[in-house]
Structure formats: C-alpha cells, structure tokens
Amino acid sequence: MAEVTMQVWRGDTAGGDFTEYVMPAVEGEVVLDVIHRIQAGPAPDLACRWNCKAGKCGSCSAEINGLPRLMCMTRMDQLPEDEPVVVAPMRTFPVIRDLVTDVSFNYTMARQVPPLKPRAPEADGTYRMQQIDIERGQEFRKCIECFMCQDVCHVIRDHEDNKARYAGPRLFIRYMELESHPLDTDDRRELLRQGMGLGMCNITKCCTEVCPEHIKITDNGIIPLKERVVDASYDPVAWLGRKILRRTKRSAAEAAAEAPAQAAPTWVDAPGPADDTAEGPAPAGGGPAPDA
Amino acid sequence: MPPYENHEYDVVVIGAGGAGLRAAIEAKELGQHTALVCKSLLGKAHTVMAEGGAAAAMGNVWPEDNWKVHFRDTMRGGKMLNNWRMAQIHAQEAPDRIYELERWGALFDRTKDGRILQRDFGGHRYARLAHVGDRTGLELIRTLQQRAVAMGIDVFMECKILRLLKNADGAVSAAVGYWRPTGEIVTFGAKAFVLATGSIGKSWLYTSNSWESTGDGHAMAAWAGADMIDMECVQFHPTGMVWPLSVRGILVTEGVRGDGGVLRNSEGRRFMFDYIPPMFAAETADTEAEADRWYDDHINNRRPPELLPRDEVARSINSEVKAGRGGPHGGVLLDIATRRSAEDIRRRLPSMYHQFMELAGVDITAQPMEVGPTCHYMMGGVRVEADTEATTVPGLYAAGEVAGGMHGANRLGGNSLSDLLVFGRRAGLAAAEYARGRTVSTAVDDGLVAEVVAEAEAPLGRDGGESPYEVHSALQQVMQELVGIIRTEDELVRALDELDTLDERARKLSVSGGRAYNPGWNLSTDLPAMLATSRMVAKGALERRESRGGHTREDYPAADPELGKVNLVQRVDADGAFTLTPEPLLEMPDDLQALFEEAPH
Numbered sequence: 001m002a003e004v005t006m007q008v009w010r011g012d013t014a015g016g017d018f019t020e021y022v023m024p025a026v027e028g029e030v031v032l033d034v035i036h037r038i039q040a041g042p043a044p045d046l047a048c049r050w051n052c053k054a055g056k057c058g059s060c061s062a063e064i065n066g067l068p069r070l071m072c073m074t075r076m077d078q079l080p081e082d083e084p085v086v087v088a089p090m091r092t093f094p095v096i097r098d099l100v101t102d103v104s105f106n107y108t109m110a111r112q113v114p115p116l117k118p119r120a121p122e123a124d125g126t127y128r129m130q131q132i133d134i135e136r137g138q139e140f141r142k143c144i145e146c147f148m149c150q151d152v153c154h155v156i157r158d159h160e161d162n163k164a165r166y167a168g169p170r171l172f173i174r175y176m177e178l179e180s181h182p183l184d185t186d187d188r189r190e191l192l193r194q195g196m197g198l199g200m201c202n203i204t205k206c207c208t209e210v211c212p213e214h215i216k217i218t219d220n221g222i223i224p225l226k227e228r229v230v231d232a233s234y235d236p237v238a239w240l241g242r243k244i245l246r247r248t249k250r251s252a253a254e255a256a257a258e259a260p261a262q263a264a265p266t267w268v269d270a271p272g273p274a275d276d277t278a279e280g281p282a283p284a285g286g287g288p289a290p291d292a
Numbered sequence: 293m294p295p296y297e298n299h300e301y302d303v304v305v306i307g308a309g310g311a312g313l314r315a316a317i318e319a320k321e322l323g324q325h326t327a328l329v330c331k332s333l334l335g336k337a338h339t340v341m342a343e344g345g346a347a348a349a350m351g352n353v354w355p356e357d358n359w360k361v362h363f364r365d366t367m368r369g370g371k372m373l374n375n376w377r378m379a380q381i382h383a384q385e386a387p388d389r390i391y392e393l394e395r396w397g398a399l400f401d402r403t404k405d406g407r408i409l410q411r412d413f414g415g416h417r418y419a420r421l422a423h424v425g426d427r428t429g430l431e432l433i434r435t436l437q438q439r440a441v442a443m444g445i446d447v448f449m450e451c452k453i454l455r456l457l458k459n460a461d462g463a464v465s466a467a468v469g470y471w472r473p474t475g476e477i478v479t480f481g482a483k484a485f486v487l488a489t490g491s492i493g494k495s496w497l498y499t500s501n502s503w504e505s506t507g508d509g510h511a512m513a514a515w516a517g518a519d520m521i522d523m524e525c526v527q528f529h530p531t532g533m534v535w536p537l538s539v540r541g542i543l544v545t546e547g548v549r550g551d552g553g554v555l556r557n558s559e560g561r562r563f564m565f566d567y568i569p570p571m572f573a574a575e576t577a578d579t580e581a582e583a584d585r586w587y588d589d590h591i592n593n594r595r596p597p598e599l600l601p602r603d604e605v606a607r608s609i610n611s612e613v614k615a616g617r618g619g620p621h622g623g624v625l626l627d628i629a630t631r632r633s634a635e636d637i638r639r640r641l642p643s644m645y646h647q648f649m650e651l652a653g654v655d656i657t658a659q660p661m662e663v664g665p666t667c668h669y670m671m672g673g674v675r676v677e678a679d680t681e682a683t684t685v686p687g688l689y690a691a692g693e694v695a696g697g698m699h700g701a702n703r704l705g706g707n708s709l710s711d712l713l714v715f716g717r718r719a720g721l722a723a724a725e726y727a728r729g730r731t732v733s734t735a736v737d738d739g740l741v742a743e744v745v746a747e748a749e750a751p752l753g754r755d756g757g758e759s760p761y762e763v764h765s766a767l768q769q770v771m772q773e774l775v776g777i778i779r780t781e782d783e784l785v786r787a788l789d790e791l792d793t794l795d796e797r798a799r800k801l802s803v804s805g806g807r808a809y810n811p812g813w814n815l816s817t818d819l820p821a822m823l824a825t826s827r828m829v830a831k832g833a834l835e836r837r838e839s840r841g842g843h844t845r846e847d848y849p850a851a852d853p854e855l856g857k858v859n860l861v862q863r864v865d866a867d868g869a870f871t872l873t874p875e876p877l878l879e880m881p882d883d884l885q886a887l888f889e890e891a892p893h
Binding site for chain 2: 012026027028029030033039040044045046047048049050051052053054055056057058059073075096097098100102103107110111113114115116118121125126127128129130131134137138141142143144145178181183
C-alpha cells in the first residue's frame with residue numbers, strides 16, 4: 001500500500017522538533033485528513049485547530065512545506081510525491097502547542113478598530129445601496145481570518161517588536177472595508193497613520209499571494225488606503241473641508257437617528273496594543289477582553 | 293480544594309455562533325455585565341459555514357410576501373409540530389433583525405433599486421433569503437462579532453464548559469469548564485446563563501457539522517433538569533458532498549437549487565417529479581416546463597419539486613440510490629452547469645465553485661456535482677418559552693439550534709440564520725431582565741465542582757483504557773447505521789443497546805499526553821454529551837411511531853395525526869435515567885389556524 005510521510009512539528013513554548021509519521025495514503029485526502037488520522041492513531045494528543053474542513057472558517061492555517069496554507073484545502077495529491085510533507089505552525093505567532101499558535105495579536109488589533117458609524121437611514125428606516133458600491137467591501141468581507149497574511153507579513157514575521165504598532169494586512173483590509181463602506185461617516189486615517197503603522201507596509205504583496213480567498217489585499221486594500229492616508233496627511237485643510245461639507249449635509253434629525261451609541265472603542269483609552277495580561281492567565285487567543 | 297479561576301457576571305452566554313453573539317450583544321446593551329464563552333476562537337463557530345441566506349419576509353423581491361406567508365411556510369415545512377408562537381415571532385421579527393445587521397455593517401447583495409436582494413429556497417413560497425453570494429453565515433457572524441468586540445463584551449475563547457450547576461434555590465447559577473490551551477479549570481458564577489451551543493451532528497459519520505457540534509448544551513440542559521423536546525427530529529440535508537470520501541458530508545448549499553440547479557439520477561431523469569407528496573402537490577410543478585418558468589414568474593407557475601422541503605428531497609435521494617439509480621460514488625447528480633452560465637454560477641455560488649474545484653477536482657460550471665444526504669441540523673432541543681427562551685429551569689435560557697420547537701419536525705433552509713438573530717436577541721433580553729436587580733447566590737459549590745472536575749480528569753490518569761477516538765468512531769458508526777435518515781424499531785432498539793455499551797466504554801477511557809491543548813483529552817470530555825444526546829435521539833425515534841419531517845420510520849411510513857399533536861418530552865430523572873412523556877403541543881389560535889385553510893397558492 002502506498003504511504004505518505006508526514007513531518008509534523010511537535011512542541012510547546014519550551015521548544016520542539018519535527019516528528020515523522022508514516023501513514024497509509026488515501027485517495028482524495030487533504031493534509032488535515034492525515035493529521036486527523038495521526039491523532040486517531042500514533043499521536044492522540046497532536047494539537048491542531050480546525051472547524052469547518054471546507055475552507056470557510058480559517059482555523060487550520062499552518063505552514064506546509066514552508067508555505068502558509070489551510071490544511072483542509074491542501075490536497076495531498078497536489079504536493080510533491082516521494083517527499084515528506086512538512087507541517088509546521090505559523091511562525092509569526094507564539095506557539096502554544098504543536099500546530100496551534102497564540103493568535104491573540106489579531107484579536108487585540110481588532111478591538112482597536114473604530115466600528116462602522118452609519119449615516120442616517122432613508123425615511124422608511126432602511127438603506128439603499130447599489131451592488132456596484134458594495135462590491136469592494138464585499139471583497140474584504142470574504143476574509144475568513146485565517147491570519148496567514150499576518151503570518152507572511154515581513155513587518156511582523158521577523159520583527160516581533162513591530163507588533164506593538166502595526167495592525168497588519170488582515171486589519172488593513174478591515175479598515176479599507178470601513179473606509180469604502182457606503183454608509184460609514186467616520187474617519188480612521190489619522191489612527192491608521194499614527195497608531196496602526198500603515199506606512200510600515202512596503203507592499204511586497206506576500207499577503208495577497210497567500211490569501212485563500214484570493215482577496216487582492218495589497219492592490220485593492222492597502223495601496224488605496226495608503227493613498228487616502230497620504231491625502232489627509234498632506235492636505236488636512238482639503239480633508240477637513242470635505243468632512244465639514246459632509247457633516248453639514250446631515251440634519252439634526254438624521255444625526256439623532258444614527259445607530260445607537262457605541263461603547264467607547266478600546267483604542268480611545270489604550271492606544272497601541274492593549275495590555276492583555278491584566279486578568280488571569282493569558283490563554284490562547286487572549287483571555288477575556290478588557291471590558292470597555 | 294484547588295483554587296480555581298472564577299469569574300462573576302450577570303449574564304454568561306455559552307456558545308459564540310450567531311445566537312450566542314446576538315444574545316450577548318442584547319444583554320450587554322441592556323447594561324448587564326456579560327461574558328461570552330466559546331470552544332473555538334471567536335468567529336469560527338458553525339454559523340460561519342451557513343451558506344444560502346437568512347429567511348425574512350421583507351418583500352423586497354416579491355411584494356406579496358409577508359410574515360403570515362413565512363409563518364405558514366415554516367409550520368408546513370415543520371409538519372405542524374412547531375411551537376406556533378415561536379414560528380410567529382420568528383416570521384414577524386426576522387426582517388428587523390436583518391435590517392439591524394445592515395446598520396451594524398453587513399453588506400447583503402442588492403436588488404436593482406438598492407434594497408436587500410432575496411433568493412429562492414426550498415419550502416419558501418417567495419424568494420425570501422437575504423444573502424451574500426453563498427457565504428451568508430460568514431457575513432452574519434463577522435457582523436455580530438465586530439459589534440460584540442466594539443461593545444467590549446468579555447470573550448472567553450477556547451474555553452469548554454462541562455456542566456451547569458444549580459444553587460440551593462434550584463436556579464442555574466454557575467458553570468464549570470476548562471481552558472483548552474492550558475487545560476486549567478475555570479468556573480463562572482452568574483445570575484443567568486444562555487445556552488447557544490448549536491448542534492449535535494458530530495455523533496454521525498457523514499455530517500456537515502464541525503468537531504464542535506457535540507451537543508454540549510443539549511446535554512448540559514438535560515443534566516440540569518430541563519425539558520427536552522422532539523429529540524428524534526434530526527435533519528439530514530439532501531445535498532452533502534459524497535466524494536472524495538474524506539470530504540463526504542460537507543454541505544452543498546440549497547442555493548444551488550434555489551438558483552436553478554436540478555437533481556438527476558444516473559438515467560438523467562429529474563426524479564424529484566416522482567416524489568411530490570400530497571401535502572405539497574397543489575403548489576408543486578408537475579412538468580419540467582412549468583418548473584423552469586417558475587424562476588421568473590412565481591405567480592403563474594408552481595415551484596420545482598427540487599425545492600420541496602429538505603426532508604422530502606433527502607428521502608427521495610435516498611430512495612433513488614437504494615433503487616440503484618445513483619451516481620458513481622453513491623450519490624445523485626446535482627446539475628447547475630447546463631442550467632446557468634458559467635459566469636452566473638461563479639458569481640452567485642463562488643464558495644461552491646471553489647469547494648468542488650479544490651476538494652473534488654470538479655468544475656461545477658461544466659460538470660454535475662455528486663451529492664447525498666448528510667446529517668445537518670437538530671430541530672429537537674431544549675424546551676423554551678417562546679417569548680423569552682426561558683427553559684424549564686430558572687436562570688437558564690436557550691437560543692438557536694440548542695433550543696427546540698421553532699422548526700418542528702423539519703427546518704426550512706434559511707430559517708436557521710434568522711432564528712439565531714430573532715431568538716438570540718430575545719434570549720439575551722430575557723436573561724438580562726431576569727438578572728437585573730436580582731440577587732442570586734452564585735457561590736460555586738466546591739463539592740459539585742470537584743465531582744465535575746474529577747470526571748473530566750479521570751482519563752488523564754488512567755492507564756490501559758480505550759482511546760476516545762475509538763469510542764467516538766464507534767458512536768458515529770452506530771448513529772449512522774442505526775439512527776440515520778430511515779429508521780426501524782429493530783435498529784433503534786439495537787442502537788440503544790449499543791449506546792449502553794458505549795457508555796460503559798466511555799467511562800474507562802485513557803488519554804495520553806497532558807492537559808494543555810490535548811485534542812484527545814478534549815474529545816474524552818465531549819463524549820458524555822454526545823452519548824447523552826445520541827441516547828435521547830434514539831429514544832425519541834423509537835417512541836415516535838410515525839414518519840414526520842426529518843424523522844422517518846420505515847415500519848411506520850405515514851404520519852399519525854395523534855402523534856402530530858404531541859411533543860415527545862424527555863427528562864433526566866433523579867437517578868440520572870432519561871424518561872419520555874408525550875405532551876400536547878401549544879394550541880394555535882383560530883386566526884393563525886385560518887391561514888392553513890386558505891388556498892395554498
């Protein structure tokens with residue numbers, strides 16, 4: 001019977017190494033299937049994350065033969081035959097155990113995004129938006145938060161200290177989604193420039209290459225975002241003018257009809273990454289978020 | 293006693309899919325100190341896999357639509373076993389919940405005049421599903437997640453709850469669980485708990501459900517003394533992938549059929565025309581020509597039989613395969629390639645296109661998909677009061693898939709995402725109102741905690757026992773073969789015997805490795821809930837001697853009008869055994885009853 005050789009990184013914060021597992025080959029399998037068979041057989045405690053097994057939840061990200069991939073969408077028959085399949089955890093995030101990493105950085109950054117601030121609705125209480133106007137936002141909202149774009153981003157992959165002042169590609173497309181949202185009235189450009197490190201991205205497009213949803217992170221997200229931020233930064237008067245103009249178009253009634261008051265976003269109180277260690281032990285994905 | 297980490301809240305929501313997130317948002321909005329506890333990372337819950345859309349009678353595509361039509365469709369789809377009041381509230385409030393998501397940032401696909409577009413789905417008379425291509429669940433969970441995060445709700449990720457504990461007054465006041473990354477025990481004290489733990493599908497071999505769907509909430513509610521209803525009503529979605537074997541069960545959205553896809557057998561025949569049940573005959577097309585005209589003209593044509601409710605379609609596929617007219621891998625063929633342009637297919641069904649291309653090497657714009665039934669959804673669950681989602685245990689609420697009643701014996705596609713929003717909100721609201729101003733003893737009983745912890749930890753210290761993976765695999769075989777889509781008395785009796793054996797085996801598990809992120813140990817702590825829910829399903833299925841909705845008995849192929857008037861209520865008695873009692877359904881008021889006497893079309 002044909003066999004597959006898997007070299008899987010096993011270890012924890014104290015260190016680790018690759019362990020080899022030779023498993024029978026099964027037609028049509030993806031890497032995650034083989035990992036599951038290893039769990040059901042030789043290594044019941046092999047840690048990995050997964051949920052949907054259909055490329056929709058973004059849980060099972062790993063570095064397969066050196067490249068970030070979703071284990072559930074990587075077919076074994078598309079990897080080189082007669083070579084071991086090397087499976088390692090994402091390198092940019094601290095390892096918890098085996099293939100599971102502490103991705104709380106991404107959640108910390110997500111807490112700092114000022115949420116949508118919608119304009120007033122139409123008279124009937126709902127909104128009209130044209131399909132063409134929402135398609136850019138929809139592209140970014142395809143993001144399954146696999147965090148592989150964060151994993152390959154040089155700014156944080158090789159420079160741990162940058163994480164304190166850099167949101168990363170996943171969050172940049174979230175900001176761009178809000179910036180291009182037809183209903184949004186907020187402006188996050190100064191925050192992006194000062195607090196989120198947008199300028200540190202040097203558009204090498206590594207993030208775009210690994211995106212399993214084929215989102216054009218750099219071309220459609222980061223570059224337009226940089227342009228907007230530069231506009232605001234170089235010509236604050238013009239920006240202010242546009243902002244005031246937009247404001248004065250709204251009546252007081254419209255303003256009052258806005259969405260219910262949001263809780264103060266965490267970033268107001270705690271610029272930069274929030275101190276995540278205040279409460280209890282810090283488990284994977286952070287512990288409880290500080291209550292704003 | 294070891295000093296366990298403890299957290300005190302007004303409201304603790306267990307489960308962070310659509311229902312849990314929506315409940316937590318509501319409780320927090322009402323000023324309650326609220327925690328959200330989930331087994332996976334935030335945003336990964338099963339809601340993320342929902343594809344087709346959220347049903348809401350907004351009337352954006354067909355102005356003829358309204359809540360009464362939606363209510364009627366829901367009840368008929370559920371074979372009238374539904375809690376009518378839940379079905380009514382759901383139909384009335386779903387549009388508001390969808391519009392609310394839009395205010396929070398969701399970007400639904402649009403009609404030409406800029407409103408939210410709605411798509412056709414099985415059992416819905418009008419195009420009613422608000423959607424985003426075929427990734428509506430992702431849009432829904434992300435919108436709610438971002439809202440919850442912006443509100444500053446405390447989220448405990450990768451934290452598994454094992455048991456609910458009651459105080460001296462008999463109210464649920466605490467929960468015991470552990471952090472998956474460290475394996476350390478954690479307890480929560482709260483005035484009110486909301487269960488939003490989703491499904492039970494991981495007890496079957498072929499399922500669209502993820503590892504999380506282990507019936508934790510169903511079991512914890514039952515163990516806490518809550519009434520459970522209609523646990524035999526499990527939905528097998530008609531269209532799961534069947535090949536390659538490793539992806540068998542993964543969902544193929546009903547949107548494929550809603551958007552024009554048809555089912556064919558190996559002879560190329562659209563076999564669904566051979567399976568139109570009398571209940572739906574008056575509103576179902578009996579020629580291909582009429583069915584095809586319906587997509588553009590719902591008023592003058594009747595709907596294609598491919599869009600019958602899911603239970604009907606799943607059974608029909610099963611029959612075709614049994615009769616030897618299946619595809620090469622034991623499914624039937626779902627064809628949209630010959631029905632819509634490649635561009636349309638890629639635009640409206642992008643995830644399906646990628647899923648088949650990448651996992652099966654099938655280009656759905658050029659070839660048919662091979663599909664077959666897959667365990668998908670639990671209609672049965674915790675009995676709740678329709679307006680508040682209060683269970684029969686004080687301090688305990690349940691919303692979403694863990695709650696029973698809303699969908700009766702069969703859920704219509706699209707009614708789940710709207711259910712999450714409508715009843716998630718109501719559960720959060722009622723839990724918040726219950727908690728407000730109430731002084732409840734949330735002191736955790738150390739002795740009870742110790743018992744729960746000892747049971748959970750036992751496999752870690754035991755040598756020579758069986759692996760939890762083996763017992764899980766055996767359970768999946770039993771449920772797949774004996775408590776599947778078509779059931780018989782003999783098989784159900786055997787299943788209950790097998791479950792006794794599995795209970796024994798599960799008490800003697802051994803787990804290697806430590807506590808920190810150990811999936812083997814995690815599975816051993818999921819098994820008690822899986823076994824308890826499986827037992828309730830088998831027991832209910834044995835007692836419901838009729839076929840109704842998702843529950844099909846080969847030995848009782850017809851619906852029994854008398855059984856159609858009762859919920860099968862299961863409870864855990866003082867000795868820990870499950871009891872079962874038929875109890876009458878809520879009586880529907882005359883004005884709603886009248887809706888079923890109108891002409892169907």
